[in-house]
Amino acid sequence: MADSQWPLWEVFTQPNKGEPFEHAGSVHAPDGELALQNARDVYARRGEAVNLWVVPSTAIVASAPSDAGPFFDPGNDKPYRHPQFYIAPRGVRVF
Amino acid sequence: MDQNPTVATEDPALLAAFEARIAAGESIEPKDWMPERYRKQLTRMMSQHAHSEIVGMLPEGNWITRAPSLRRKMSLIAKVQDEAGHGLYIYCGTETLGVDRHDLVEALLDGRAKYSSIFNYPTLSWADMGVIGWLVDGAAIVNQTVLAKASYGPYARAMVRICKEENFHKRQGYEICSVLANGTPAQKAMVQEAFNRFWWPSLMMFGPSDTDSPNSAELLKWRVKRKTNDELRQRFVNLTVPQAVAIGITVPDPDLHLDAGTGNWEFGEIEWSEFFEVLKGNGPCNRERLEARRKAHDDGAWVRAAASAYAEKQQARSSTAAA
Numbered sequence: 001m002a003d004s005q006w007p008l009w010e011v012f013t014q015p016n017k018g019e020p021f022e023h024a025g026s027v028h029a030p031d032g033e034l035a036l037q038n039a040r041d042v043y044a045r046r047g048e049a050v051n052l053w054v055v056p057s058t059a060i061v062a063s064a065p066s067d068a069g070p071f072f073d074p075g076n077d078k079p080y081r082h083p084q085f086y087i088a089p090r091g092v093r094v095f
Numbered sequence: 096m097d098q099n100p101t102v103a104t105e106d107p108a109l110l111a112a113f114e115a116r117i118a119a120g121e122s123i124e125p126k127d128w129m130p131e132r133y134r135k136q137l138t139r140m141m142s143q144h145a146h147s148e149i150v151g152m153l154p155e156g157n158w159i160t161r162a163p164s165l166r167r168k169m170s171l172i173a174k175v176q177d178e179a180g181h182g183l184y185i186y187c188g189t190e191t192l193g194v195d196r197h198d199l200v201e202a203l204l205d206g207r208a209k210y211s212s213i214f215n216y217p218t219l220s221w222a223d224m225g226v227i228g229w230l231v232d233g234a235a236i237v238n239q240t241v242l243a244k245a246s247y248g249p250y251a252r253a254m255v256r257i258c259k260e261e262n263f264h265k266r267q268g269y270e271i272c273s274v275l276a277n278g279t280p281a282q283k284a285m286v287q288e289a290f291n292r293f294w295w296p297s298l299m300m301f302g303p304s305d306t307d308s309p310n311s312a313e314l315l316k317w318r319v320k321r322k323t324n325d326e327l328r329q330r331f332v333n334l335t336v337p338q339a340v341a342i343g344i345t346v347p348d349p350d351l352h353l354d355a356g357t358g359n360w361e362f363g364e365i366e367w368s369e370f371f372e373v374l375k376g377n378g379p380c381n382r383e384r385l386e387a388r389r390k391a392h393d394d395g396a397w398v399r400a401a402a403s404a405y406a407e408k409q410q411a412r413s414s415t416a417a418a
Binding site for chain 1: 127173176183187188195407409
């Protein structure tokens with residue numbers, strides 16, 4: 001087992017408090033605790049993160065790029081969801 | 096090496112759509128359709144790059160215990176640790192193409208994989224640590240700044256991260272050289288001698304001239320590479336010569352001169368036969384580097400075994416507790 005490659009974990013970093021977590025990359029580790037330590041050593045050597053998440057790669061369910069058109073389509077044809085769709089009288093400060 | 100960039104087996108419609116995306120400057124992500132050839136070329140290029148970062152730790156690791164001051168020692172340790180990190184970023188990027196890191200590591204350890212020829216040169220004096228940071232990392236930055244715009248998203252993102260960190264590598268190297276160049280006559284001689292040894296191999300790092308590089312055309316077409324080897328090499332020379340002049344280092348090239356028309360520093364003929372010999376495994380340190388890498392891997396076996404055993408024990412404990 002010495003050369004086992006261990007499960008893959010996806011690493012997410014939060015650059016500053018209050019900011020969203022971003023995907024940084026992945027690490028191999030035998031468990032969550034070591035995955036966190038490896039992630040810190042690989043992705044946060046210069047204060048790039050104030051928090052880390054590690055998630056087993058197998059737990060991630062992703063949309064398929066080839067289906068991106070139909071999958072996201074319902075959002076694309078509804079311009080009335082954007083404020084620019086609506087007409088305001090000239091000279092009135094709406095925003 | 097298969098030199099036939101045939102993509103005839105690919106679905107022409109998918110291929111056309113892929114090439115249109117590349118032409119539009121879109122980035123290709125792991126789950127996107129890509130020609131097998133693109134996947135293969137990227138796997139080759141990225142794994143070689145990752146291996147280079149890992150092997151790159153060895154020549155500098157040799158000097159950690161002999162660094163002349165605590166300040167230099169801290170920097171060198173941090174730099175070597177960065178190289179390990181860079182190797183891991185790129186291995187992680189390569190895995191998104193559907194290969195296992197385990198297989199890549201195996202290929203490196205049993206000598207099948209290629210890595211940058213520069214690391215097969217010995218590091219004979221402390222000045223080599225300065226020259227490597229300045230020239231070798233400097234050349235890598237020139238190369239990687241362009242790779243940061245590569246069409247494959249995970250590769251490009253790894254490069255952005257690496258470039259940020261390598262600026263420190265280059266500056267600490269240049270600082271070492273500048274201090275030695277302003278030091279005693281012996282120190283000055285030492286840094287000049289180190290520069291003499293690394294100058295030409297650094298120019299070779301960009302790879303053969305594009306007319307002789309079997310992979311360049313295809314990589315440029317798919318925007319894995321955005322600039323030719325020769326363009327990058329020229330950029331590196333143009334950046335480096337004034338830095339050498341500034342600290343009184345002489346570039347060991349009698350043909351070097353500034354072309355007033357182009358603003359380029361024109362340099363002499365590169366000895367490519369040496370490059371190909373080193374690449375074939377006949378460089379001064381090829382064997383030693385792989386032996387050191389294998390030893391490090393074997394010496395680390397107990398750490399991996401302990402980590403696995405600990406994880407299993409924790410798992411067993413939590414499942415007993417749950418029961």
